[in-house]
Amino acid sequence: MSTQSKRPERPNLRHLRAFSLAVGERNISRAAEAAHITQSAVSQAVGKLEAYYGCRLLERSAAGVYPTELGRVAVERIDRALARLRAATQRAAAQQRPGAQQRSAAPEAARPETQRPEAARGARTPGPQALDRMLSLSQLAAFLATARGGGFKAGARLLGLSQPSVHRAVRQLQDVLGVELLEHTSLGVAPTRGGADFAAAVALILKEIDLVADDLDEARGRHRGRVAIGSLALGRSELVPRAVARAAKAFPDAQFLIQDGTYDQLLLGLRAGDLDLIVTAGRPLATDDVVEVPLFDDVLAVVARADHPLAVNGVTGLEDLARYPWILPRYGTPTRWRCDELLRKVGAPQSEGLIETGALVSVRALLLESDRLTVLSRRQIAVELESGLLAALDVPLPEPRRAIVATLRRDWKPTQVQAALLQELKAITEEWTAADTALRPSA
Structure with missing residues (x-):
């Protein structure tokens, strides 16, 4: 059985944050102070994260701590996820109605000590810039599944959890942020306007965290990641299958998904992190978070x-x-x-x-x-x-x-397999262009 299959679905968010702080501060004591937890808690968090990924992430010395080679690989992706989470919680909290912060603090005070996020264990409630420290990945996953499924029952089914546990996790998330992310409609439960923005951010946050394992696997020579390609027309019939066949030959343990659909459907999947790139005819872009790479x-x-x-x-x-x-x-x-x-x-x-x-x-x-x-x-x-x-x-x-283009998220950080697939797309179309030029009569 592979190391990846032995891991739980996702690591603990507090462990990821503690490791990131330790790398950034180069000191366990300063990391503990920044996280508002004890030094031993930081050390235990890093140890649990190393056990989760099955590799050494941090080296300790008399001068402090520093990341191993694999630690540097992991922290780059982890920091991207944490930055997204911080920005998303700040945007969500900015939509609080008057009195919402006071209401959100009450459930935390009433919750047993063992159930409170570590960052919340203190005399004062964190301000909007520290709200991300009070959240958990299970809360984020529960909210995203509910938003996508159209209700708590559907969200629970997507996650394989009980409906009460999903409902509780989403309520805790809304309590911390002090804003309603979901609303009841005639068709079921749907994200509010702010909830839709937060759901889009959560999808990319979870995607980045999931890719930490792929990055570490690739750094250890195990290319078992996944590439999801949205494809229309010409891309679906010839270009994408050829590129996938070449990439799969180079990385036989990797997984590839070719997804068809309308452009709007595929663009939504790309922006949500469900797809890594789209191959399609170029067109005016209605959003600035994606870019087109000409093929x-x-x-x-x-x-x-x-x-x-x-x-x-x-x-x-x-x-x-x-x-x-x-x-x-x-x-x-x-x-x-x-x-x-x-x-x-x-x-x-x-x-x-x-x-x-x-x-x-x-x-x-x-x-x-x-x-x-x-x-x-x-x-x-x-x-x-x-x-x-x-x-x-x-x-x-x-x-x-x-123009046939590859549409990507503007801030996309591809894994090696994903980058190889994009390179194969470029190589094949360069071959086509060269062949067409050779057949064209000279002036």
């Missing part, structure tokens, strides 16, 4: 079955396109915009007898069984073009080139 320029074409009248006899003019029904990509996609522009230009009906789908398998079958036309990537149907099943018509398209 290559794809070429679109009007496509029909190989024995279509327009493929056999040729296109005499754009008006020919208006005589046949169309298959259109989903509304809101970059390719759909190009289709709509073309149909407006040729005067074809845009609302009568249309079929809309983003599934290449469906598009291919519809083209082969009808006289319908559509717009597709030439590379996406390279096999069908070479085998003579489909044909690309000689029709000028408005802006026939589209």
